[in-house]
Amino acid sequence: MPLFKTIRINNDTTIFLWKITEDYNELFCQVSLKDTSLARMEKMKSESHQKGFLSIRMLLQHCGYNDFDLIYDKLGKPHLKDGKHISISHSFDFSAIALSNQNIGIDIEQVKEKVLRIAPRFMEMWHLENLSEVDQMKKATVIWGTKEAIFKIKNEVGISFPDHIFEKPFSLSDKKCKAELHFNSCIENFDVSFEEAENYILVCASHS
Ligand SMILES: CC(C)(COP(=O)(O)OP(=O)(O)OC[C@H]1O[C@@H](n2cnc3c(N)ncnc32)[C@H](O)[C@@H]1OP(=O)(O)O)[C@@H](O)C(=O)NCCC(=O)NCCS
Known part of the structure; x- marks a missing residue:
């Protein structure tokens, strides 16, 4: 195609x-x-x-x-x-x-059940409260993609997904969220947008 x-x-x-x-x-x-x-x-x-x-x-x-x-x-x-x-x-x-x-970062990921098994290792689990299992998978994939996209912008050794990158509360229907990188004694703000394409989620991040 x-x-x-x-x-x-x-x-x-x-x-x-x-x-x-x-x-x-x-x-x-x-x-x-x-x-x-x-x-x-x-x-x-x-x-x-x-x-x-x-x-x-x-x-x-x-x-x-x-x-x-x-x-x-x-x-x-x-x-x-x-x-x-x-x-x-x-x-x-x-x-x-x-x-x-x-300077921008993008990430495309297939939505898979595995993301929920590894979620506690990379994200704050309160993001998934009160969601159906399908929406938990999608939201965890958005958050994973957000961290990958911010990592791609920064391109610096030592950035930890769970310890340094934090997403503000958001809903899947928002199609966007905000995230912060806390690294090297600085806080940087990012605007994130995301959308679904078939069984995939595409995330794009840039500095706010
Ligand atoms: C490099 C990394 C961002 C690639 O992401 P991925 O989801 O595996 O693969 P993607 O297809 O989305 O991205 C690959 C593309 O990212 C780009 N890329 C690779 N390293 C990069 C870097 N340091 N900065 C920006 N972009 C990079 C390349 O273009 C690459 O594709 P290409 O080599 O074919 O051109 C990822 O492997 C990585 O190292 N992540 C950070 C490590 C980490 O902290 N992991 C989890 C801890 S809980």
Whole structure:
């Protein structure tokens, strides 16, 4: 499938979502890759991961960029050579890029029961009170995605999801929330928006 959805977050930020319905060869034939990217992709163990990687290049090409415009820093954060901010996420059937004039982070996650088993390790459990099990799964996935997205903005070693990132009370129907990072004796505020795409949740964070 070509582009699945374009989501305009605000004047600065747009997210492009790809639903991966193609097989590996179909994607591979349509993208140009640097030698280093080809080598990296060949080392990936699963075809699903390779298709995620290739579909990100399809999204870049859709937006007028290509693999040669993308560079990674030593911690793995992607940057575009023209200075526009980019964040990348992929998960099984979907991949997404956000392009922005600000430093942004995105995360796409499949909603799975497992998130409730691991929730006490990464979030404050009061967020899940008085919700059905399905809504608990969705909300815990939003909170996980929020922490991943903020981590991707900051790109700093030592950030702990349960100890340093806190979400304010919110409802799933709000489609947005606020979060704080308490780290290195500073408090930073973030605006978070989220939405569902089939059985996935896409989260986008930026500094308030
Ligand atoms: C790096 C990390 C953010 C990737 O997230 P993920 O959900 O596993 O995978 P996603 O598909 O959403 O994101 C992967 C993309 O994030 C980007 N990324 C990787 N490292 C990054 C970093 N340090 N900063 C910003 N973006 C980064 C890359 O673009 C990568 O895709 P690509 O290499 O194919 O281009 C994640 O693995 C991580 O390290 N999280 C923090 C660790 C942590 O604290 N975990 C839980 C503690 S309770």
